[in-house]
Amino acid sequence: MVDVVVIGGGVMGSSIAWHLKRDADFAGDVVVVERDPGYTRASSALSASSIRQQFSTPLNIHLSRYGIGFLRQASKLLDVDLGLKEPGYLFLASDAGEAVLRANHAVQKGEGCAVELLDPAALRGRFPWMSDEGIRLASHGVANEGWFDGPALMQAFRRKARELGAQYVADEVVKLAPNAVTLRSGATIEAGTVVLAAGPWSGEVAATAGIALPVEPRRRSVFVFDVREPPGPTPLTIDPTGTWFRPEGRFYIGGTTPADGNDPPTAALEVQHQEWDDMVWPVLANRVPAFEAAKVVNAWAGYYEYNTFDQNGIVGRYPAIDSLIFATGFSGHGIQQSPAVGRAVAELIVHGSYRTLDLSPFGYGRISAGKPIRELNVV
Structure with missing residues (x-):
């Protein structure tokens, strides 16, 4: 059994892996499963890669405010020039x-x-x-x-996560279960925590566990x-x-x-x-x-990973399965919010709670309760 398996090795999954592996209080192993290792269809690689503060939801403003500060320090943190x-x-x-x-x-x-x-x-x-x-x-x-080199950010997160010991597996998750994923190759990976960060295909992956996750690809x-x-x-x-x-x-x-x-x-x-x-x-x-x-x-x-419920990210533990964490549904804002969400999910896993930015309003509970947080500024 591994400590954490992340489904999806795009910018969000790789940010989570990097933040986990650099946390001094985390000594576990991280496996990232990515079905498209060449990133030919990955939203991270095909994004217009922009970042803004002009949202209607305060939490989105906070996520991107952290993001712009992170991008400015990318050369120091990730050894990459993002051309911001x-x-x-x-x-x-x-x-x-x-x-x-x-x-x-x-x-x-x-x-x-x-x-x-x-x-x-x-x-x-x-x-x-x-x-x-x-x-x-x-x-x-x-x-x-402004805007920046999004594919370079994704690759830098991935490269640095691997340098710190994260393992990337080129395969596809065909079955999600509590504390385990089954791959198309037939292998099963058991894990203490499963993070679903499969971008536009997160809804499809969740459905294999009977979970209704309102995330779908939109071209x-x-x-x-x-x-x-x-x-x-x-x-x-x-x-x-x-x-x-x-x-x-x-x-x-x-x-x-x-x-x-x-x-x-x-x-x-x-x-x-x-x-x-x-x-x-x-x-x-x-x-x-x-x-x-x-x-x-x-x-x-x-593809946008489009959250049909309210066009905001879905982040945090799934209420019915404590070992399952979502990080998806950002509806075109994922690449700019990946630094902050990666940090927050790592905090949730390592420390049991959010420490620097409370993302609980974006939890799955609002979906099951039918209480959307509408983002009016969706581009």
Whole structure:
């Protein structure tokens, strides 16, 4: 029997493994089971890898606040340069979205976030290259928001966890049971603690134990595009339509929320090029005149680990099986929250409780009780 088996070796599972192995009070062994060791379909490897403070849920703000501090120290902690850029986020709201934006802003200011509200005149003054057509209000994060090399973070967590003694097994969990997992190879690993951090497939794995976990894969397409004349310094911008864009090196990347009826959990991991033609480019061309001549040069698709219950992470012990811990369902926010969640889960395992950030509100109990914690700022 091993002390801890982690199902999923992406950024979340590897963060948990690394935090466990570096805890001076933990002397046990950790086995990480990853079915895709090349990370060809892993959400961590296919993420747009951004980080923000502008959430509607205070706990999400706290998770990402720790995350930005961790990313800034990544060269010291993980021996990796993540290329962190911090130009901020810019949320745009129409008349219909103004009230929600103001309510979110009040939450963020109450948590000490560096955010400002911009009316159309102030928006034009700050970003003269952007059209304010249809915009009633904007929320701009002036610090602690940006983007980074997410795949590098995942690989650094994995590399450092292995250096500290964590064992990675290339296999797939086909059966979950209290204190044990059965692998597709036929092997069984018994463990004192099982951590389910299988990303978009966490719901499928939980179902093998008869557990209803509302997490499923939802496809998102990301388009890389070039423009003739870059408009100027650009934050990660979210249009009222849900379309977003930001710089990526000498190019830009962008995407959108799929149209109703085109977001099934069974969708193949294939780029939806029609989204660019029908939904993304028209919005970009209208919002940023310099993007009217945008040309797609690359694209990829990845899965969100989408929590259908309330779009927030599910973290902590499963009430019916004390030895089973969840770390999943982050609905597109997992890579930015992986440092804080990894630390918290390690504390829960080693010390029996959360010590630095209480994640109990994100426990499974809210699901069984039917009491969602709605995150309104889901991109």
